[in-house]
Amino acid sequence: MWSEEFPGFEQVSTDGSSLGNGKKKATAGVGVYFGPNDPRNYGEPLGPGPQTNQRAELKAVLKALQTIPITQNLLIETDSTYAIMSVTEWYYKWEWKSWRKGKGAPFKNIDLIKPSVGHLERREAIGSATYFRWVKGHTDNPGNEAADKLAVAGARREYVRRYGEPEEKERRPRCTFREAPFGWKVVRHPDGTETLEPNPQEVNNYTKKQKKAAEKREAERIKVFKSRRRRGGSAAQRMAIKAARAAEATKAAEATKAAEATKAAEATKAAEAADAWLAEMDPDPTSDVAAQSE
Numbered sequence: 001m002w003s004e005e006f007p008g009f010e011q012v013s014t015d016g017s018s019l020g021n022g023k024k025k026a027t028a029g030v031g032v033y034f035g036p037n038d039p040r041n042y043g044e045p046l047g048p049g050p051q052t053n054q055r056a057e058l059k060a061v062l063k064a065l066q067t068i069p070i071t072q073n074l075l076i077e078t079d080s081t082y083a084i085m086s087v088t089e090w091y092y093k094w095e096w097k098s099w100r101k102g103k104g105a106p107f108k109n110i111d112l113i114k115p116s117v118g119h120l121e122r123r124e125a126i127g128s129a130t131y132f133r134w135v136k137g138h139t140d141n142p143g144n145e146a147a148d149k150l151a152v153a154g155a156r157r158e159y160v161r162r163y164g165e166p167e168e169k170e171r172r173p174r175c176t177f178r179e180a181p182f183g184w185k186v187v188r189h190p191d192g193t194e195t196l197e198p199n200p201q202e203v204n205n206y207t208k209k210q211k212k213a214a215e216k217r218e219a220e221r222i223k224v225f226k227s228r229r230r231r232g233g234s235a236a237q238r239m240a241i242k243a244a245r246a247a248e249a250t251k252a253a254e255a256t257k258a259a260e261a262t263k264a265a266e267a268t269k270a271a272e273a274a275d276a277w278l279a280e281m282d283p284d285p286t287s288d289v290a291a292q293s294e
Contacts, residue, residue, distance in 0.1 A: 001035030001143070006131065009073040010034075012064045013135075013143030016046075016056025016080065017151035019159055027162060028056040029154025031147040032063045040067055043150025045158035049111070056151060057083040058112040065119035065130075073129045079137035079144055087116045088132065 003011040013033040020026040028046035035041075042063055046056050057080035068074050078084060086109070094107045101107060123130050135141050137148070185199035 001033075001038070003075045006073070006075055009075045009129070009131065010068055011075045011077065011143070012068065013077045013141075013147040014057070014060035014064050014083075015078065015137075015144060015147035015151045016053055016058070016060050016083075017148065017155045018051055018053040018056055019152075019155045021051075021053045025159075025163060026051040027155050027158040028052060029151040029156070029158060030056050030059045030063060031149065031151030031154065032060050032067070033143055033146040033150060034067075041146075041150060042067070044154045045161075046154070051158075054080070054082050055109055055112060056155075058086065058109055058116065060147070060151065061087065062112055062116045062119070065116055065123075070119075070123055070126065071128055074123070075131045075133060077133050077135050077141075077143055079135055081134055084132045084134060086113050087120060091117050 001011050003009040015031045015033075016028060017031065018026050018028040021028075028051040030042065030044055030046055032040075032042040046059055049055060057078065061076060061078065061083050064074070064076055091113055094110070099106055099110055120130055135144050137144060185197055185202070187197050
């Protein structure tokens with residue numbers, strides 16, 4: 001199905017479903033809707049691993065990335081913020097933390113998140129665009145509703161295969177989002193659905209916190225600067241000033257010595273000039289004595 005909003009993009013809707021989510025006999029299904037009567041439409045059981053709604057959502061995204069050609073621009077619609085954030089932002093934070101939480105416990109569902117991120121990185125490397133769009137679940141969105149039906153069908157088949165009993169009523173997790181993106185908040189409605197809505201208070205608090213931190217850093221910088229001025233600067237600066245002063249003293253001493261040498265030379269030259277003048281005035285100093293004796 002081609003996107004009307006993004007020309008040239010193939011639009012795919014994904015969804016996950018878990019019957020008895022969180023219970024011992026829970027079974028999950030994956031739904032991927034490519035379009036009306038599209039043979040690629042996919043509604044199958046989740047497969048191995050915990051039968052949770054979150055894993056089903058992630059598996060649906062992975063299936064869409066595996067099915068669409070890597071050269072085709074892609075728009076994925078899903079009602080799972082968890083799936084979107086896991087493969088676009090949180091993954092890189094978890095990778096930096098070596099896939100471990102604060103107490104050493106591993107992050108969940110990495111076996112489904114890593115392959116999806118790998119597909120996204122390969123698509124980006126060759127210039128193919130991949131967009132994600134969050135849609136509110138169970139709000140008559142045709143693509144989301146179709147993907148949900150496919151996912152529920154897959155979960156039901158798995159339940160019957162495992163237990164041979166009538167399936168339990170599907171129960172969505174109480175907190176679909178679990179961790180709202182920055183600047184947003186999860187709002188629960190009386191009908192049990194949840195939506196993301198802007199949270200300006202969080203943005204304001206964050207801005208104030210950043211401003212306060214910046215003011216604190218500036219105050220520390222001024223404090224250090226004033227301290228260095230009182231001490232004549234840092235150790236390196238003081239050494240540089242000391243060396244400059246020593247160089248200036250040496251230069252002044254050399255200048256004084258040169259001035260004294262010049263002054264002595266000028267005095268010698270003046271004495272020699274005086275002697276020469278006297279010699280010119282009286283070439284034979286003994287002539288006056290001889291004249292008086294006669």
